[in-house]
Amino acid sequence: MKNAFVIVTLSGLLSACAVAPTPHAPALAGSAADAQADAPAPAATAEPLPPAAEVLAEGERASAPDEPSPDLKLPHVALTKEMLYKLMKAELEFRGGTWQGPYMTLMALAQQTRDPRLAQRAAEMAQAAQKGSEALAAIRLWRELAPESDEAGQYYIAASVMADDLGEAGELFAARLRDAAPANRGMAMYQIQQLLTRAKDKAAAGALLERLLAPYIAMSEARVVLAQSAYARGASDEALAHAQEALRIKPDSEIAVLTLAQVSGEQGDVGSLLAKFLAANPGAREVRAALARILVTQKQYEPARKEFLALLKEQPDNPGTLYALGILSMQLSDPAAAETYLAGFITALDKNPGDERDPAKVLIMLSQLAEDRGDLAAARAWLGKIEPEDAPAWFSAQLRSAQLMGKQGDLDGARAFLGALKAEEPAQQVQVVLVQSQVLRDAGKIDEAYAVMEQGAARFPSNPDLLYDFALLAEKLGRVDVMEKNLRMVMEQAPDNHHAYNALGYSLAERNVRLDEALALIDKALKMAPSDPFIMDSMGWVQYRLGNLNEAEAHLRRAYALRNDPEIAVHLGEVLWHKGQKSDAQQLWREARAKDPKNDTLKSTLARLQLKL
Structure with missing residues (x-):
């Protein structure tokens, strides 16, 4: 301590x-x-x-x-x-x-x-x-x-x-x-x-x-x-x-x-x-704050929130207490309370212009909370409060604001907004390209998004992040040659990028081609990131394609235990289905549907197996 x-x-x-x-x-x-x-x-x-x-x-x-x-x-x-x-x-x-x-x-x-x-x-x-x-x-x-x-x-x-x-x-x-x-x-x-x-x-x-x-x-x-x-x-x-x-x-x-x-x-x-000590001295504010922090480190979030609430009662405008309660409420899956406390934090800073705390991080959290509840206008409004003096946060906020504008249906406005955004550094220019493409994808204009990424990859052939995203988009459009070319460029430029090895290996396994190569790629990725549930999922899937159902199940169960993801559930369900555990498979698919009713992997799997839930 x-x-x-x-x-x-x-x-x-x-x-x-x-x-x-x-x-x-x-x-x-x-x-x-x-x-x-x-x-x-x-x-x-x-x-x-x-x-x-x-x-x-x-x-x-x-x-x-x-x-x-x-x-x-x-x-x-x-x-x-x-x-x-x-x-x-x-x-x-x-x-x-x-x-x-x-x-x-x-x-x-x-x-x-x-x-x-x-x-x-x-x-x-x-x-x-x-x-x-x-x-x-x-x-x-x-x-x-x-x-x-x-x-x-x-x-x-x-x-x-x-x-x-x-x-x-x-x-x-x-x-x-x-x-x-x-x-x-x-x-x-x-x-x-x-x-x-x-x-x-x-x-x-x-x-x-x-x-x-x-x-x-x-x-x-x-x-x-x-x-x-x-x-x-x-x-x-x-x-x-x-x-x-x-x-x-x-x-x-x-x-x-x-x-x-x-x-x-x-x-x-x-x-x-x-x-x-607090029982005998309930007004000991510093001791109560210390106890609250200890409870947080012990992951006793509800008792910690109780102590911070007691502190807030004494000082309703205390920025530190409001911030702590906002973060705790997010940990406790209470977004409404989190938004209230974090908004209070911003108000408290506005009342004290001499306070040196940076509000940018909290404004971004408030924007995300508003977006999660469907209020895109409020989400953009929070981002608009980030000052240009905080250059990195401000630039990121502009990019996110453009995405929200697109989600509101103003695609032309979002594209114009991004076009007017001054991006002086190459890294910022790459970010603009990625967001331009994402805005188009969100609007269902996949071909236009691909064209933007293709131009971006030509402008920035040495940026692994852009090449990786371009590869994934190319695969969505069935251009697997473009995908593989760009993923191999990523591997060459960033040999420790496990995502690239995993993406190519999974793509080969999904298409049921060059399975030995797929296994080698995924194995390399897994050695780089042994705790990544998505790479475990890929390993399970390639083992399934190779006919190793027991190994496939073991990898997929480990992945699902770490990450309760619909796609992992679909893969594990298919393995169990072919092992004869059909009831367990259907239960997993129902869980996946409950989390993501529009999941493409679930739809294609059920169609291929000619099943209905």
Whole structure:
């Protein structure tokens, strides 16, 4: 199981300090905002040191530093023309990709003027260039010039840890814990733990953490941090002991129970642990989200949906919960509910334009759900919401929209739509050809579809996907020579394409010709994809044609067990019929008819055997 909470990252810590250091509550993983993710997530590895408060931000502002903090003591130095020129030149050069010259300029000016903001900017430049020693030198100067600056202290601690200078960092950490208000001390522990993850000497960092927290071992937060540290280095028993003690100290702590869940191991026990905690603390949202995700991983979809519904009741517009419920409803074959929740997800994103989640995948799912219930106009409307900025998804949506237009009966409109679609890349042009052909096939214009594919194959003779589809269409029209030629071209261009071997082998078996060659082709395909039920079906069919009824039955039964497909049922039924198991054969054919009343294979089989169901 993954980590139970997300500790404040280094970048978050320093960004906060760049404004004003204020205490924050630790953020728990598994929030409903990301309810579809696995729960709980591991402690985040800290990001590289980010720029602090911008002094001369990206050249977009004037070159003078920001308004200083009221508590920051600044020297009285006039901004001369020469100094202004040097500052602007340094910023422009830095924006152009050079760091060393601007860094040295800022360091020299900081030493000359004793202005800590210039040392801070030099530190930011070195950090952006990933120059650790230069960054530490600038931060030392910054701290020397502004010893009262908590922000400079934060940067210095972080840089010291990354440079494995744990001695002085340890003293600063100890002072921070000692001076913190009791209500804020737990948060300070999480911050220190996160900072120490950046140390190269993990053993030394772990030992320092234990020494720092020893005076506060009676705090639940200290036990949580020690549990996390022990778990990270593989000391499972120690981690478990600390986590259990953390929960004993504070029985209603979500972070403690989630940490215990993380280090406990077996998911079944974890589910029971979280369920018991929820019974005593029904408002523990993060724990409920974690339990819901565990139930999903255990494929207990209905209980998982119940937990997500409880989360949704508290926050009806939470996108993550709506998404999770939509996916679960699809798993539970409840398309109406899936459509409701996924539509709610889109509405929630519309209300929060700052949300960075990509709606394209959900819009495609909503389109498919609408199509499945016969509302083609709604299906196209959902696709129309995909933004052109999401180029791959948008292009796929245009292709699908054209197909839906054709299904609505507007064949001319669909063809015109595809003709106007700008496909710049060869792969996109191939997709357009395939969809043009499919639209014509859906409209029953097979000959026109063939002509489109024939032209496409001439334009793109090295595209295996197009050649494969062209081969299958050629077979439908009885042009087996064209089919075989194109399938062999696919085999030559993509020797690992098992579909091509299977298609040619099955075609030979279906026509009852060159059966030994058919067997060899299908056997090769089956070795490439031994779990593919359709290749198993082909193997069963060629064995039937060879007169090996028992082998045929064995392959077809395996295929039907994996894929309850009407065509496999028809083939298995014919084998059983010829083995004298006529009642079983008819039952299979009835099942096939119930699933696909217009199935051509079933019709041709019954006609050939002169049977009626």
